[in-house]
Amino acid sequence: MHGKSIVLLNKAVADELTAVHQYMYFHFHCDDQGLDLLASLFKQTAIQEMIHVERLSERILFLKGDVEMGLAAPVEQVRDVAKMLQMASKMEQDSAHEYNLWANECAANADSVTKKLFEELVADEEGHYDQFDIEHEKLRQYGDSYLALQSIESSKSKLTPGAGE
Numbered sequence: 001m002h003g004k005s006i007v008l009l010n011k012a013v014a015d016e017l018t019a020v021h022q023y024m025y026f027h028f029h030c031d032d033q034g035l036d037l038l039a040s041l042f043k044q045t046a047i048q049e050m051i052h053v054e055r056l057s058e059r060i061l062f063l064k065g066d067v068e069m070g071l072a073a074p075v076e077q078v079r080d081v082a083k084m085l086q087m088a089s090k091m092e093q094d095s096a097h098e099y100n101l102w103a104n105e106c107a108a109n110a111d112s113v114t115k116k117l118f119e120e121l122v123a124d125e126e127g128h129y130d131q132f133d134i135e136h137e138k139l140r141q142y143g144d145s146y147l148a149l150q151s152i153e154s155s156k157s158k159l160t161p162g163a164g165e
Contacts, residue, residue, distance in 0.1 A: 005114045006065035008102045012121070013056050014072040015095055019049045021075045022091070026084045034151040038081065038135065042088070045128050052121055059117055081147060085136035092129035096122045 023046035030039035057067045078084050103118035139146050 002063040002065075002109075002111055002114075004109050005106050005111045006060055006063050008105060008118075009056050009060045009063075009065070009114065010068045011072070012095075012099065012102070012118070013053055013060070013067060014070050015098070016049045016052045016056065017069065018072040018075075019091055019095070020046045020053070021071060023049065023088065025075050026078070026088070029079050030081065030084070033081075033147075035081065035147060037150050038084075041131060041135065042084075045088075045131070048124065048128070052124065055117060055121075059114060063114075082136065082139055085132050085139065088132040089129055089136060092125045092132060096125040096129065099125065 023042045027039050027042035027046065030036075030042060060067050076087065078087055099118045099122045103115045103122070106112070106115040106118060
């Protein structure tokens with residue numbers, strides 16, 4: 001009865017797990033470059049994506065399915081910040097688009113709870129897209145100066161005794 005929903009939910013799990021891995025990769029590289037704001041944005045988004053995996057998995061198990069923990073794609077080794085933000089924006093746009101379609105499929109298959117879950121995820125993904133798009137726009141507007149300011153602030157906080165404690 002809910003076989004189609006389980007398939008879609010598992011596709012979403014794979015997409016979300018891929019996002020977690022990709023965003024943590026971006027977090028590590030931004031952190032290494034002293035870009036604390038962007039590093040934190042990628043880390044917090046990865047944590048929110050992990051919560052999505054949990055919600056999706058709970059629904060799969062409720063429907064008596066099994067959670068497939070594979071990735072939709074390998075992590076791309078992107079180190080350029082503008083490309084990171086572009087990629088993250090595209091990932092979020094794609095997820096929102098797919099989840100909208102999948103919500104409609106679940107509705108057509110009389111699974112209103114999974115439909116609602118996908119609709120809630122659409123709202124979250126659109127919020128993530130907006131955050132990445134704002135940061136990408138700041139980078140376009142201010143160029144490398146925007147990144148330099150983040151790096152300087154990071155260095156200052158590491159030099160200040162008691163900072164970060």
